[in-house]
Amino acid sequence: xxxxxxxxxxxxxxxxxxxxxxxxxxxxxxxxxxxxxxxxxxxxxxxxxxxxxxxxxxxxxxxxxxxxxxxxxxxxxxxxxxxxxxxxxxxxxxxxxxxxxxxxxxxxxxxxxxxxxxxxxxxxxxxxxxxxxxxxxxxxxxxxxxxxxxxxxxxxxxxxxxxxxxxxxxxxxxxxxxxxxxxxxxxxxxxxxxxxxxxxxxxxxxxxxxxxxxxxxxxxxxxxxxxxxxxxxxxxxxxxxxxxxxxxxxxxxxxxxxxxxxxxxxxxxxxxxxxxxxxxxxxxxxxxxxxxxxxxxxxxxxxxxxxxxxxxxxxxxxxxxxxxxxxxxxxxxxxxxxxxxxxxxxxxxxxxxxxxxxxxxxxxxxxxxxxxxxxxxxxxxxxxxxxxxxxxxxxxxxxxxxxxxxxxxxxxxxxxxxxxxxxxxxxxxxxxxxxxxxxxxxxxxxxxxxxx
Amino acid sequence: xxxxxxxxxxxxxxxxxxxxxxxxxxxxxxxxxxxxxxxxxxxxxxxxxxxxxxxxxxxxxxxxxxxxxxxxxxxxxxxxxxxxxxxxxxxxxxxxxxxxxxxxxxxxxxxxxxxxxxxxxxxxxxxxxxxxxxxxxxxxxxxxxxxxxxxxxxxxxxxxxxxxxxxxxxxxxxxxxxxxxxxxxxxxxxxxxxxxxxxxxxxxxxxxxxxxxxxxxxxxxxxxxxxxxxxxxxxxxxxxxxxxxxxxxxxxxxxxxxxxxxxxxxxxxxxxxxxxxxxxxxxxxxxxxxxxxxxxxxxxxxxxxxxxxxxxxxxxxxxxxxxxxxxxxxxxxxxxx
Numbered sequence: 001x002x003x004x005x006x007x008x009x010x011x012x013x014x015x016x017x018x019x020x021x022x023x024x025x026x027x028x029x030x031x032x033x034x035x036x037x038x039x040x041x042x043x044x045x046x047x048x049x050x051x052x053x054x055x056x057x058x059x060x061x062x063x064x065x066x067x068x069x070x071x072x073x074x075x076x077x078x079x080x081x082x083x084x085x086x087x088x089x090x091x092x093x094x095x096x097x098x099x100x101x102x103x104x105x106x107x108x109x110x111x112x113x114x115x116x117x118x119x120x121x122x123x124x125x126x127x128x129x130x131x132x133x134x135x136x137x138x139x140x141x142x143x144x145x146x147x148x149x150x151x152x153x154x155x156x157x158x159x160x161x162x163x164x165x166x167x168x169x170x171x172x173x174x175x176x177x178x179x180x181x182x183x184x185x186x187x188x189x190x191x192x193x194x195x196x197x198x199x200x201x202x203x204x205x206x207x208x209x210x211x212x213x214x215x216x217x218x219x220x221x222x223x224x225x226x227x228x229x230x231x232x233x234x235x236x237x238x239x240x241x242x243x244x245x246x247x248x249x250x251x252x253x254x255x256x257x258x259x260x261x262x263x264x265x266x267x268x269x270x271x272x273x274x275x276x277x278x279x280x281x282x283x284x285x286x287x288x289x290x291x292x293x294x295x296x297x298x299x300x301x302x303x304x305x306x307x308x309x310x311x312x313x314x315x316x317x318x319x320x321x322x323x324x325x326x327x328x329x330x331x332x333x334x335x336x337x338x339x340x341x342x343x344x345x346x347x348x349x350x351x352x353x354x355x356x357x358x359x360x361x362x363x364x365x366x367x368x369x370x371x372x373x374x375x376x377x378x379x380x381x382x383x384x385x386x387x388x389x390x391x392x393x394x395x396x397x398x399x400x401x402x403x404x405x406x407x408x409x410x411x412x413x414x415x416x417x418x419x420x421x422x423x424x425x426x427x428x429x430x431x432x433x434x435x436x437x438x439x440x441x442x443x444x445x446x447x448x449x450x451x452x
Numbered sequence: 453x454x455x456x457x458x459x460x461x462x463x464x465x466x467x468x469x470x471x472x473x474x475x476x477x478x479x480x481x482x483x484x485x486x487x488x489x490x491x492x493x494x495x496x497x498x499x500x501x502x503x504x505x506x507x508x509x510x511x512x513x514x515x516x517x518x519x520x521x522x523x524x525x526x527x528x529x530x531x532x533x534x535x536x537x538x539x540x541x542x543x544x545x546x547x548x549x550x551x552x553x554x555x556x557x558x559x560x561x562x563x564x565x566x567x568x569x570x571x572x573x574x575x576x577x578x579x580x581x582x583x584x585x586x587x588x589x590x591x592x593x594x595x596x597x598x599x600x601x602x603x604x605x606x607x608x609x610x611x612x613x614x615x616x617x618x619x620x621x622x623x624x625x626x627x628x629x630x631x632x633x634x635x636x637x638x639x640x641x642x643x644x645x646x647x648x649x650x651x652x653x654x655x656x657x658x659x660x661x662x663x664x665x666x667x668x669x670x671x672x673x674x675x676x677x678x679x680x681x682x683x684x685x686x687x688x689x690x691x692x693x694x695x696x697x698x699x700x701x702x703x704x705x706x707x708x709x710x711x712x713x714x715x716x717x718x719x720x721x722x723x724x725x726x727x728x729x730x731x732x733x734x735x736x737x738x739x740x741x742x743x744x745x746x747x748x749x750x751x752x753x754x755x756x757x758x759x760x761x762x763x764x765x766x767x768x769x770x771x772x773x774x775x776x777x778x779x780x781x782x783x784x785x786x787x788x789x
Contacts, residue, residue, distance in 0.1 A: 151599070177599065183629070188588050188622025195592020198577055199527065201599055203592075222582050223589060230568035232561030233783035235577065267784050291786035320789035367789050 003052050003077040007061075009070040010039060010046045013249045013300060017041040018066045019074060028056045030077060037063075037074070042131065042304045043165045054079045118278065120317050127278075127308035133166045135277035135309050136242075136298065139284035140167070140204060142314070144174055147202060150288055153180040153193060154206030154243075163208045164244060164303055190216030190241070194223040194293075197239040202288060207243035210259045210297065216241075217262075224293035225268030238291045242284075245273070245297035246338060246388050247436060253424035258389030260336070263295040264365040264398070270319055271365040273297040275340035277307035279363055282317030290319065297365075299338045299388075320364045322372035328358035331382035331446045334373055334399050336362040339386045339437065346386075346442035357446055365395055373399060374407045381412040382449040386442045391419035413449040418442050457668045457698060458659075460686050467516075467681035474741055477519065477677050479754055481511040481734050484536040486755075486762045487545055488708075491535065491552055495712045499770060500552045503581075504566045507536035509675075509707040512733035513639050514540040516680025517607060517702075520688055525604030527575040527597070529590040531611060532567035533639075534579045541574045545761060549769035557772040561779060575604075584610060584617030587636065591623040594634035594697075605633040605691045613644025615658050621665075624697070628665040631696040635687050636662070638699070639674065641706040646718040659701035667699045674702030675731040678740075705731065 007017065018040040024030060030050045037048040054077040061074040068074065130138070144150045151174075156163045158171040158181040171179040182189040186207065193205040207213040213220065224237045247256040264271045270292050274280045280298070287294040309315070325340060326347050333343040340361045347357040360376055362369065377383055383403060385396035396417035403415050421435040469477065488506040495504050507514070510533075518528065518540040530537050538548055543559070551558030552566050559569050569579040577593055580586040590608025597604040614620060615638050627634050638658040642649055649656045659669030668690070672683040680702065687698040705727045709716055738751060 180630075183622070183625055185619075185622035185625065187619040188591070188626055191585060191588020191619060192592040192595055192623065192626060195529070195577070195589035196595045196599070197592070198589065199593040199596030201596050218582055218585060219588065223580070223585055227570075227578070228786060229783045230560055230564040231570040231572075231578070231783075232559070232563050233786075234560070234572050235570045236786055238786075270785070270789070318789070364789075 002057065003054060003079065004073045005036070005075040005077060007068045007070050007072045007074050008039065008048060010041055011043060012251055014041050014043075014070060016067045016069045019061050019063055019068050020045060022059060022063045024056050026056055026059055030054055030056055042133070050077075052077055052079070118317075118323055120282070120321075121278070121310045121312070121315075125310045125312060127310055129306045130277045130309040131304055131306050132277045132280050132298070133164065133168075133303040135281035136166050136284055137168060137170065139281045140288070141170060141173060143285055143288040144170070144178060147288075149200065149202040150204065151178040151180065151201065152204045152206065153182055153189060155182055155184055155208050157181060157206050162206070164300060166298075166303070167206065186212050186215040187219065190219040191223065193239055193241075194219045194237055197224070197237045197293070198227065198235055202238050204240045204242060204288060207241065209248075209255060209300070210243050210245040211255050211257055213241065213243065213259070220263070220269070220293070220295065221266050225266050228292075229268055236291050237293045240284075240287045240294045240296050242287075242296035243298060244300040244303070246299050247420070247425055248300040250427060250429065250432060252427045256425040258387070260297055260365050260389060261394045261398075263297075264368070264395060266366075268293070269366060270294040271297065272319065272363065273337040273365055274363055275302065275337055275361055277309045278315070279317060279323070279361070281309055282315045283319065283363065285314075285316045286319050289316065297337065302338055302341070320367045320369055322360050322362045322364070322369035324358060324372070324376070325361045326357070326359040328356040328380065330356045330380060331384065331450055332358045332360060332376040332380045333384050333386055333442060333446065334360045334362065334376075335386040336365065336395065338388050342388075342437060342439045343386045343442055345439040346446065349439065349443050350446055355446060355450055355452070362395070368398065370402055370406070373402060374410070377403055377407045378410045381410055382446075383411075383415045384418055384442060384445040384449055385415065386418045386437060388437050389420055390422055391417050392422060394419055413451065416445045416449055418445045454663055454666065454668045457686050457690055458670050461670055461672070461683050465679055465682055467678045467685065469678060469681070471744065473519075474737065474744065475746075475754075477515055478734070478737050478741060478751070479758065480515045480540060481677065481737065482755060482758050483545070483761065484511045484514070484539050485734060486758050487539060487549070487765070488535060490762045490766050491549070492708065492712070494549075494553065494766060494769070500566070501554065502565055503532065504552065504712045505533040505710065506706070506708045506712075507533055509727070509732070510639060510641055510704045511536060512677035512680050513637070513674045513702045513704050516677045517637065517684045520681055520684035521607065522604070523574065525597075525602055526607065527577055527593045527604060528607045528609075529577040529586045529593060530579065530609035531583065531586050531614060532579070532581050533611070534567065534569055537609065538569055538571065538576060541571065541576055543571055543574060543576075545765035546768040549765040550772050553769040553772070554774065555769060555772035556775045556779070557768070561783070562775045563779065563783065584614040584619050586610060587614065587617070587620045588623045590634060590636075591627050591632060594627065594632035595630070597633050598630070603692070605635060605688060607635050607637060609637045609639055611644065612638060612640040612642070612649050612653065612656075612658060613647070615661065616644070616653060624662055624665040624667055624699075627697040628662075628667050631694070633691050633694075634697045635691055636667070636697060636699045638701045639704055640701055641704050643706070643710065643718065645710045646714070648718065657701065659699055662697070662699035667697050670698065670700045672700055672702050674704030675733045675736070677733055677737055
């Protein structure tokens with residue numbers, strides 16, 4: 001008889017949230033459309049609306065409670081009419097997750113990526129745990145404070161505070177002249193951004209996702225990347241194109257593609273794809289400072305993860321330098337972006353089985369730190385490339401070529417690519433899971449190159 | 453509001469040029485004409501490669517508009533038919549011709565070619581090979597003027613063909629929305645490559661195409677340099693007064709093919725001949741100069757001087773060395789990583 005009200009999922013990637021406020025009390029009569037509570041996620045605060053009528057009999061989760069998992073019963077409603085039985089099976093959340101939405105273990109507890117072993121960070125530095133999205137925001141804000149030429153433009157970057165909350169707070173601090181909401185016209189505003197860069201400004205252009213940047217790729221490639229060369233070094237285009245890239249969660253083929261290999265094939269572009277918060281911050285600052293055009297590939301699934309960021313006044317990292325995120329001697333896993341978390345998880349599993357894997361985070365896809373890859377190969381003689389993206393003509397393919405051409409004598413086994421399946425990403429939960437790279441596949445590949 | 457600029461322009465359609473100004477317009481248009489004729493010859497000799505789009509017939513557009521700019525502040529951007537716009541700045545014809553022949557001394561070190569020439573010193577931002585791309589980029593240059601509060605405006609040229617590209621309208625929208633200091637110029641030379649305007653455009657009166665974005669339009673005879681200049685005065689003042697973008701349609705005609713490899717099957721010789729005889733911008737100005745008391749011999753002397761300048765530019769472009777092979781790897785990125 002009682003209707004259970006469950007913690008709703010407010011976005012495809014939401015796994016938990018804060019029950020910010022109850023707007024109804026126990027004993028209140030509820031009508032469909034009434035706002036019962038406010039739910040806060042790391043992206044936004046949303047209103048929780050009733051779809052059934054009845055009396056709120058019990059509040060099970062107190063307001064202010066954090067980390068309430070999606071699907072948790074938060075209150076009970078007693079139907080008024082005695083014969084309102086059919087409602088029982090309909091939970092209040094209209095966006096009830098599909099069966100078995102249990103977050104992949106990898107997403108819930110990403111393996112630690114400790115920036116402490118980054119040689120670019122001075123010894124003795126203290127750290128603050130920061131979500132990736134805030135690290136990116138802090139990087140932009142610091143550079144905007146330092147250089148009045150820097151401004152941010154894109155869809156929903158200002159008043160909405162960023163579709164993924166990356167630009168949160170920037171409008172308040174810098175005002176509408178420097179934090180510009182654009183219409184939904186990627187081709188046009190990418191061109192306007194590139195033109196502004198040619199005219200001497202330093203735009204940071206946000207694409208809500210890089211899937212939409214395909215509308216604008218002409219300006220990224222033809223206008224931004226090639227002009228310096230075509231002008232004999234006269235005309236520069238210091239611009240950052242940034243936004244989430246790669247698969248998110250259950251958003252289907254058109255919203256789930258990794259463009260790393262596309263942009264990394266273009267001379268004249270810098271392509272950066274960081275994993276953790278320290279790299280996101282340090283490389284974003286470097287991207288804004290450089291006089292070259294940068295494609296900065298973020299990952300929606302990583303935005304909410306917390307990692308240590310060094311407490312430095314000016315944390316800037318070098319572009320074009322990979323990082324050994326885990327030292328090992330038996331085999332090397334080369335990876336980047338969300339793949340780093342999966343590779344570290346795989347390395348833990350392998351360690352338990354006696355295989356000591358080294359994990360290299362490329363961080364910059366162009367220019368690629370070949371030397372770091374070859375040095376690690378010379379040390380372990382075995383390599384797997386883990387990439388959340390298609391295998392064909394991928395960064396993984398490029399690494400394989402490099403190893404063949406320049407590290408052949410160091411190879412004790414063929415280099416193996418561990419990528420997504422070579423299909424448009426499906427929507428169905430089970431198919432999506434099959435299509436995407438995961439840690440067990442990396443484990444298996446490492447064992448294969450180790451012949452165990 | 454959308455017709456107010458046209459009304460103002462109609463009231464005084466011909467720019468009251470001084471004698472010196474008239475002579476300067478004549479000289480500049482003639483320089484473009486002779487330069488382009490020479491470029492055509494060099495192309496025929498195999499000294500210029502690839503795509504080469506000549507400006508012959510359209511000279512009054514660049515000269516009429518750019519003579520009204522404040523060169524300390526304003527910026528210009530155009531598509532690939534860009535030789536004339538550079539010459540209008542007084543940029544040395546030698547470095548332009550040397551770029552066409554792909555030589556080290558070219559303005560882009562021989563790495564850009566006919567379609568990709570720039571002079572940031574003059575605030576000339578190219579020279580872009582993708583049809584319509586310069587319109588959005590021009591919007592960005594205008595944004596930079598506004599952001600820097602430097603009082604400059606951007607003059608963004610595009611053709612009747614580019615006028616059908618989607619990004620042009622995305623840019624119109626943002627330029628009007630943000631009140632950007634930009635003058636959009638459609639150089640309607642009647643053909644999008646080989647397709648006549650009426651065969652590719654549902655609305656061939658291009659100045660009307662800003663209406664949906666509340667951008668005032670102006671309809672101008674692009675074969676009359678004094679009319680172009682008069683229109684420029686009205687348009688630039690509007691933009692400089694902070695009233696936002698203007699869309700100008702400059703009706704003009706190109707005598708040569710779209711590029712050098714044009715089969716010329718889409719129009720008749722008679723049509724071209726009629727345009728040359730009746731509307732040639734240089735001949736029309738020449739007539740005005742003669743009426744104003746200049747004798748033919750003086751004007752011939754100007755032509756002779758210009759032919760000399762162009763011949764020297766051609767000689768320079770042929771004798772300059774090609775870029776060093778090591779130049780292949782320079783200017784890809786600005787910084788070292």
